[in-house]
Amino acid sequence: MTASQTLKRLVAPLVDPAVYDFWAQKVHPTLSWDRCLARVVERHVEARDTVSLILKPNGLFAGFAPGQHLNVTVEVNGVRLTRSYSPSDAVNKDGRIRLTIKAIAQGKVSQHLVHNCQIGDVVELGRAYGDMTLPKEPHAWLFVTAGSGITPIMSLLNTLTQRPLQQPISLIYWARTRADLCFSEALHEMSESDPLLKIHTVLTRETNRVDKELDGHPRESLFRNLVPDLERRRIYTCGPHGFVQSVESLLADKAAAFQSESFSPAAVVTTAGAPVSVFLSKSNISVQIASGVPLLEALEAEGLKPAYGCRMGICNTCSCQKQDGTTTDTRNGNTFSEPGAVRLCINSANSDLTLEL
Amino acid sequence: MTSSMTSVLKNSAKTHRPNDTQLAAFGAELDALRERTLTDLGERDARYIRRIYAAVRYTEVIGRGLLFFGLFPPAWIVGTLLLGISKILDNMELGHNVIHGQYDWMNDPHLSGKTFEWDIVGTADHWRKTHNYSHHTYTNIKGMDEDIGYGVLRLFPEQRWRPFFIGQPIYALIFALLFQWGVAIQDLRFGQYFKGKKTGKEMLEEMKPFLKKSRRQLIKDYVIFPLIAGPFFVPVLLGNLVANGIRNLWTYTIIFCGHFTADVELFPKSVLRDESRGQWYYRQIRGSSNLTGSKLLHIMSGNLSHQIEHHLFPDIPAHRYEEMSQEVRAICQRYGVHYNRGPLVKQFSQVIWRILRYSLPSKYVPIKASA
Ligand SMILES: Cc1cc2nc3c(=O)[nH]c(=O)nc-3n(C[C@H](O)[C@H](O)[C@H](O)COP(=O)(O)OP(=O)(O)OC[C@H]3O[C@@H](n4cnc5c(N)ncnc54)[C@H](O)[C@@H]3O)c2cc1C
Numbered sequence: 001m002t003a004s005q006t007l008k009r010l011v012a013p014l015v016d017p018a019v020y021d022f023w024a025q026k027v028h029p030t031l032s033w034d035r036c037l038a039r040v041v042e043r044h045v046e047a048r049d050t051v052s053l054i055l056k057p058n059g060l061f062a063g064f065a066p067g068q069h070l071n072v073t074v075e076v077n078g079v080r081l082t083r084s085y086s087p088s089d090a091v092n093k094d095g096r097i098r099l100t101i102k103a104i105a106q107g108k109v110s111q112h113l114v115h116n117c118q119i120g121d122v123v124e125l126g127r128a129y130g131d132m133t134l135p136k137e138p139h140a141w142l143f144v145t146a147g148s149g150i151t152p153i154m155s156l157l158n159t160l161t162q163r164p165l166q167q168p169i170s171l172i173y174w175a176r177t178r179a180d181l182c183f184s185e186a187l188h189e190m191s192e193s194d195p196l197l198k199i200h201t202v203l204t205r206e207t208n209r210v211d212k213e214l215d216g217h218p219r220e221s222l223f224r225n226l227v228p229d230l231e232r233r234r235i236y237t238c239g240p241h242g243f244v245q246s247v248e249s250l251l252a253d254k255a256a257a258f259q260s261e262s263f264s265p266a267a268v269v270t271t272a273g274a275p276v277s278v279f280l281s282k283s284n285i286s287v288q289i290a291s292g293v294p295l296l297e298a299l300e301a302e303g304l305k306p307a308y309g310c311r312m313g314i315c316n317t318c319s320c321q322k323q324d325g326t327t328t329d330t331r332n333g334n335t336f337s338e339p340g341a342v343r344l345c346i347n348s349a350n351s352d353l354t355l356e357l
Numbered sequence: 358m359t360s361s362m363t364s365v366l367k368n369s370a371k372t373h374r375p376n377d378t379q380l381a382a383f384g385a386e387l388d389a390l391r392e393r394t395l396t397d398l399g400e401r402d403a404r405y406i407r408r409i410y411a412a413v414r415y416t417e418v419i420g421r422g423l424l425f426f427g428l429f430p431p432a433w434i435v436g437t438l439l440l441g442i443s444k445i446l447d448n449m450e451l452g453h454n455v456i457h458g459q460y461d462w463m464n465d466p467h468l469s470g471k472t473f474e475w476d477i478v479g480t481a482d483h484w485r486k487t488h489n490y491s492h493h494t495y496t497n498i499k500g501m502d503e504d505i506g507y508g509v510l511r512l513f514p515e516q517r518w519r520p521f522f523i524g525q526p527i528y529a530l531i532f533a534l535l536f537q538w539g540v541a542i543q544d545l546r547f548g549q550y551f552k553g554k555k556t557g558k559e560m561l562e563e564m565k566p567f568l569k570k571s572r573r574q575l576i577k578d579y580v581i582f583p584l585i586a587g588p589f590f591v592p593v594l595l596g597n598l599v600a601n602g603i604r605n606l607w608t609y610t611i612i613f614c615g616h617f618t619a620d621v622e623l624f625p626k627s628v629l630r631d632e633s634r635g636q637w638y639y640r641q642i643r644g645s646s647n648l649t650g651s652k653l654l655h656i657m658s659g660n661l662s663h664q665i666e667h668h669l670f671p672d673i674p675a676h677r678y679e680e681m682s683q684e685v686r687a688i689c690q691r692y693g694v695h696y697n698r699g700p701l702v703k704q705f706s707q708v709i710w711r712i713l714r715y716s717l718p719s720k721y722v723p724i725k726a727s728a
């Protein structure tokens with residue numbers, strides 16, 4: 001532990017983090033007692049509806065491994081929202097992180113980051129997570145991505161190509177049109193300078209395709225043609241849920257190893273009464289409850305005893321943090337998929353949930 | 358028309374209760390107002406509460422700073438006032454409202470109703486129980502809402518007179534000066550201990566969080582800051598004492614004006630049986646009263662000057678009550694529900710009148726459901 005960490009621990013009982021942050025941020029906008037804040041220092045347009053933001057985090061950032069993701073929290077119209085984004089560059093010595101974000105139609109966070117975010121804005125970062133990282137020993141790789149799924153792969157490629165490759169690497173990159181492709185130039189240069197790196201782009205909606213650009217959806221013949229030694233490749237695939245699923249069903253049992261990460265959420269349960277599983281993260285237990293029933297009742301039916309008062313949504317006693325999943329407000333039927341406080345007595349489960357209980 | 362007839366008419370207008378069908382429609386209108394406001398929450402509300410937070414911080418630092426020069430009387434006076442204002446803002450517009458979960462939708466861990474702590478001897482946890490739960494759920498139900506007289510005052514003819522209440526003007530004054538302590542120990546139920554229903558050990562166990570919090574507050578205001586001031590120990594200590602006192606008197610005044618003015622009603626426990634949303638709304642309105650006044654009054658009272666709106670919509674950011682109150686009044690008017698409001702001086706005179714009047718014996722009025 002460094003001297004400053006020791007000092008911090010000693011004075012911690014006297015410090016109200018909110019008060020500390022308030023005054024510290026008068027000095028510098030990313031200073032914080034216990035939160036990892038990062039400032040947007042650069043912004044580049046990367047492709048259609050896609051920008052890269054360069055972030056400079058404060059000293060509380062614990063770093064990331066290429067291929068991992070960060071939970072990014074931004075405030076949009078007064079509400080703090082959290083989404084995952086993957087650093088799209090190798091680890092930089094100066095500590096800056098590049099995120100690349102594609103604006104999703106009606107997407108709350110992506111629209112904000114792509115269109116409204118300004119240099120100087122501050123976002124909060126969580127700990128890096130994800131295990132599509134690079135093992136120590138070299139491998140023959142196949143990276144299969146679609147849309148914004150390119151981001152963690154770009155971080156891996158930038159890291160791998162810092163030295164001459166020892167094993168072949170192929171990237172097959174799906175996008176709608178050429179205008180949607182990110183990092184085209186960088187990828188082109190990379191493949192020019194190392195013959196072991198092969199890059200293929202597949203455009204599903206491009207009207208005037210130029211040489212070598214492919215079309216169509218993922219299919220076995222395409223993979224076999226482009227990567228004849230499929231059997232000895234390790235595969236990482238990344239992109240929207242449906243894409244990742246179809247690649248998985250085509251390739252999972254045909255390669256040396258297969259790992260995937262889906263960037264878009266799976267559909268939520270909507271039939272009331274269908275069972276969902278609720279993970280209570282503080283007590284570390286899981287229970288099965290019926291969806292559509294107020295959570296307080298449903299959890300009590302499982303023999304649990306969450307705190308409550310009025311049982312009608314007034315007193316806030318039953319409020320607890322929902323870390324994951326979708327709930328419905330039983331009073332007005334509004335659904336709520338963001339992490340945040342939920343009152344158990346007036347919200348029912350709509351999907352599997354993680355509650356801080 | 359004789360004057361006594363007018364007053365009978367007036368009174369019945371004040372206690373008029375729409376029938377259950379009307380109350381259902383009444384409730385639906387209030388629900389709709391609630392939904393409209395909820396969907397409109399955003400940036401503006403976030404900015405507002407952060408400005409209040411900043412005001413708390415700045416007034417505190419400037420107030421405490423000036424108190425270090427407390428040997429110079431103007432500095433002491435302004436410093437004490439600013440510190441009092443800081444505590445009032447912290448307790449009312451910030452703490453009280455945040456603890457209700459009014460800003461939970463922002464998802465800001467520093468403004469979370471579940472974890473927020475405030476600059477007062479009572480713990481936020483305890484407050485969540487006595488206030489958010491008991492008082493807001495059982496508003497003005499005799500025997501369930503412990504805020505009715507706080508166990509020491511007789512404010513309604515529906516409470517039985519005992520000779521003890523003769524001294525109530527004095528108790529009320531002491532209670533006002535020590536209001537934060539009264540509120541802090543409200544849930545500890547010393548009565549049960551004195552009656553032997555609780556052992557000393559149990560009592561002590563229940564008191565632990567309160568003791569810890571109040572020790573922290575006492576050390577902060579009466580040891581650490583005076584010590585930092587060195588030779589000016591005494592003026593700083595006195596300034597802190599007076600600032601806490603100002604906050605106590607003010608919060609007491611506002612809170613008593615919210616429920617103990619002349620026309621508020623008490624309800625029997627039986628109203629809870631199958632109480633509909635509309636009936637619940639009706640009870641909240643009839644058990645509360647508003648203060649009219651300037652924007653400053655509203656902010657300094659944590660918008661509890663809109664006590665009626667606060668009781669209807671306890672989880673909506675309180676700075677919205679002003680605009681909501683226009684609609685609530687119009688709705689009440691349409692259904693003939695009396696909406697009790699008046700300037701601070703008038704409302705507080707009525708509170709004082711209740712304190713004085715019901716210290717003396719009066720005919721015990723058994724409580725009746727107003728249906
Ligand atoms: C591990 C992980 C890493 C990710 N990395 C990146 C990244 O590097 N760059 C990047 O741009 N995005 C990335 N995403 C996606 C990102 O987290 C958000 O899901 C995306 O930006 C949409 O958020 P939103 O708030 O704009 O949309 P929301 O307001 O949450 O959703 C709006 C609508 O879009 C749908 N939707 C949500 N997400 C997607 C999606 N990814 N694709 C299509 N439709 C969607 C929703 O179902 C909803 O109907 C990653 C996701 C995960 C899980």
Ligand code: FES
Nearest residue numbers: 309310311316345
């Ligand atoms: S129990 Fe009171 S809000 Fe849920």
